[in-house]
Amino acid sequence: MHISSKFRIYYQNFRGLKTKTKEIRLSSMTSCFDIIIGTETWLDDSVHDKELLSNKYNVYRRDRSSTSTSGKTGGGVLFAVSKNICSKRVEHFESSMEDLWVSVKCEGQESKEILFCVLYLPPPVSSASLDLMLENISHVMQSHAGDIIILGDFNLGFIDWKRDTSDILALTPCNYNCNLGRNFVDFMSFNSLSQFNYVKNHNNRILDLVLSTCEDISIEESIKPLSKIDLHHPALDIDLKLNKRLLTIRKQFASYNFRKADYTLVNAKLCQIDWELELSPFKDVDMAVAKFYDILEIIIQSTVPKTKPRNLKYPSWFTRNLIKLFAERNKILKRYKLYKNPRDQLELQLSNDRVESLTASCYRKHILSTEESVLKNPKKFWSFVKDHRGESSDLPREMFLNNKTANTGEDICNLFASQFASVYSPHDQGRIPYPADCFPQFC
Incomplete structure (x- = not known):
């Protein structure tokens, strides 16, 4: 019998990660997302993958230095996926622009492969750069038979997106009477893509788009962003529903x-x-x-x-109280998403504050304990580095x-x-x- 399951996806234009690594890493440790996607990471080789997010994620990223985009700084895209989900980067699909392609496989009694593309088009978007990106995506879609999801900052804010009826999740484009707009809408129509993001920024525009051949994608503005929000780019909570057989749970044996x-x-x-x-x-x-x-x-x-084997769901420095508080927060979050009760929203805000405060406190104690132990045993420093980078013999x-x-x-x-x-x-x-x-x- 088939059951309804879903991927919980988080999307944000970070406007730089270098100065936010500690904040985002701690936030990701208490998040329940299967996939975290980011644009405008502004990263370079000086930042290690494992410094960015919790060790429960495999991190794929493409910095601006590996593209032909003008400008040495800025840009960059990132895709992080839970280690419980089979994934791989597909580099031969990538163009000379700022795009990153990752294949995600759902394994169980039935298997399903979904191809993700994360992209960033820096403003002002020219016809040449847009055509190059769209041509590459079209070429990939001709060779890929499965579902595809394309997310990113397209910087096409002049296009309005309207929902025809309340029971249809996809939106219809309006006000695109220019070469850029017509080319983009023709591209969507030719490849049978729908756009699902309706969350507008403070200028009443939508710069970040979610295109897909899937039909059941629901999007909401994020209740608890991982990092400070840019007013031009609201963070998104995305639920991708999958009609698939129950996934097999991998048990850990002695x-x-x-x-x-x-x-x-x-x-x-x-x-x-x-x-x-x-x-x-x-x-x-x-x-x-x-x-x-x-x-x-x-x-x-x-x-x-x-x-x-040690349970790697939480870092070693998480206390029982923090884990319990984290579980309670998730229950409130599920209840709020289901009923949209204002009381649940208030309770969720209070719970988020408690989780954030206790996480910061536990992490400070962990750092102090590590500093004290290093004085007695210098090897503890390298143990801390390995734990921070998530190094293992897997x-x-x-x-x-x-x-x-x-x-x-x-x-x-x-x-x-x-x-x-x-x-x-x-x-x-x-x-x-x-x-x-x-x-x-x-x-």
Whole structure:
């Protein structure tokens, strides 16, 4: 049976992130968005990806320095997606302008791939720059069969957007009687794109557009922005509803902690094994290897302890009170979005203030504790850096073998299997000699 699910997306024109990294990073830690999208990031190589947002996100970005846009500063786009969602950047779709393409995959009993494009057109928008961007998007859409969502600052504020009826989410363009306007509306019509953002700025204009081939996109002005708002660009809360089968929940299982293994006992158990006796009955090499692995597995189970993975949903410095307050805030937010009750709105504002205040307090204590511990143990400094950057030993997002690309754990393992199979040479499958000193290093 199908159920209704959705992506919770946040969009903001940040008007610079360099001076707001701490503010936005802390805000993102208590947010419940699946995807965070930003334009006008004004970033460069001096800012690391992990400094920008919570470690629960994979961050993709394109700074102005990698484009042909005139001007060394300003511009830039960013796309951050939860690590629970499979995603990859699609660089060969990108033009010489300021656009970033990311493919997001919903995996479960049914799979669905959605292509996102984040773009920024600096003012004043010329016919040449607009045509170049639209031509590239049209070319991508001709080669992509799935749904597509295009978000960004188009700076086409002269176009008015009207909603024909209250039950239709998409808006109709008006007042576009110029070359820029006609070209843009023709582009939308040719590619079957609809525009969904109705939130106007203080000048009663809409500069940030949300175009999509999807039909069920609802947008509201953000109740709790991640950062200070630019009057020209209201922040947006976007719900993308997906009619798909229930997603499979990836459970975290306990794993072996080889750092705490009793290797003295491991060596003793290995020395007690008569390998000639155990393996000589097998004339097939695959069966012999399977028996070898079975023996090792028994030894590992008896000598290596298991540990449960740490819950990475919240940073280590989050207190129980903060987590509880955060959960209560989310309940109020859901209730307010459902009923639009003014009392819920007031309660939500108070809850947001409490979450923000307690988060700042907990973070200050975390910094002070780190500073004190560094004096006693300098290694704590590098632990802080690794935690801040979210460094871990997880599988990389993507791996490549020849012309094949893998971006899930299973597919990456299959690439390794293909490589091993290509270099494997089967030996004579007759009786296998087992020298008495085949494991001298363990004894």
